[in-house]
Amino acid sequence: xxxxxxxxxxxxxxxxxxxxxxxxxxxxxxxxxxxxxxxxxxxxxxxxxxxxxxxxxxxxxxxxxxxxxxxxxxxxxxxxxxxxxxxxxxxxxxxxxxxxxxxxxxxxxxxxxxxxxxxxxxxxxxxxxxxxxxxxxxxxxxxxxxxxxxxxxxxxxxxxxxxxxxxxxxxxxxxxxxxxxxxxxxxxxxxxxxxxxxxxxxxxxxxxxxxxxxxxxxxxxxxxxxxxxxxxxxxxxxxxxxxxxxx
Ligand code: IPE
Ligand code: IPE
Ligand code: MG
Numbered sequence: 001x002x003x004x005x006x007x008x009x010x011x012x013x014x015x016x017x018x019x020x021x022x023x024x025x026x027x028x029x030x031x032x033x034x035x036x037x038x039x040x041x042x043x044x045x046x047x048x049x050x051x052x053x054x055x056x057x058x059x060x061x062x063x064x065x066x067x068x069x070x071x072x073x074x075x076x077x078x079x080x081x082x083x084x085x086x087x088x089x090x091x092x093x094x095x096x097x098x099x100x101x102x103x104x105x106x107x108x109x110x111x112x113x114x115x116x117x118x119x120x121x122x123x124x125x126x127x128x129x130x131x132x133x134x135x136x137x138x139x140x141x142x143x144x145x146x147x148x149x150x151x152x153x154x155x156x157x158x159x160x161x162x163x164x165x166x167x168x169x170x171x172x173x174x175x176x177x178x179x180x181x182x183x184x185x186x187x188x189x190x191x192x193x194x195x196x197x198x199x200x201x202x203x204x205x206x207x208x209x210x211x212x213x214x215x216x217x218x219x220x221x222x223x224x225x226x227x228x229x230x231x232x233x234x235x236x237x238x239x240x241x242x243x244x245x246x247x
């Protein structure tokens with residue numbers, strides 16, 4: 001039976017964040033250059049964005065390039081910059097028509113000037129859209145984000161007793177975005193790799209061995225359905241346990 005059109009049963013995460021990993025291994029398995037894997041990964045992203053709109057996910061954060069990824073061979077780094085440029089050129093019009101708002105998280109300054117301009121243009125063009133908000137984490141690192149926040153807090157002369165978790169959240173690149181409910185990591189690695197280290201405090205995790213280019217809508221649905229069965233306690237007890245303890 002084709003289940004593609006059936007709605008997700010249960011609660012939908014408001015914010016899904018994805019560590020899109022495994023592009024290189026996907027390519028290697030096929031005897032292709034790593035950049036072919038990154039291109040295939042980009043094609044897949046288009047499918048997952050569509051699925052987010054269909055399933056009613058409101059925020060999607062995608063990890064596209066980490067502050068540590070600069071350490072890869074120059075050819076791969078340049079190729080990844082070019083892919084971001086191509087994606088903006090090819091997809092911006094359609095994303096805008098679909099009501100997608102694009103945001104960027106990370107340090108824009110280190111990207112080539114032409115790419116910074118493209119990203120800023122995409123943000124400006126889509127800023128009033130609200131069907132799906134996509135944070136593109138490009139030159140993003142969680143530690144860098146926290147350091148940047150601390151620098152800003154000090155610059156603003158915030159008094160120590162005014163520093164609260166809520167205030168810190170407002171100084172992060174993700175200010176205004178709710179914390180991720182669900183974080184998906186493809187390709188099986190069991191680590192955070194400097195992604196949303198503050199925001200992930202109570203996120204649910206879904207890790208799959210599937211490489212990112214093969215992570216399709218059906219597997220995305222599976223992740224959402226598993227999420228809907230999770231019991232999120234946030235350090236407390238479930239309401240059922242609470243009632244039982246009082247009986
Ligand atoms: C994820 O795929 C994309 C980026 C980090 C840019 P990888 O390139 O890390 O793929 P693997 O982990 O080498 O297979
Ligand atoms: C995390 O993947 C970064 C992105 C997906 C952009 P990596 O492949 O860079 O992470 P490690 O090196 O396996 O931890
Ligand atoms: Mg990787």
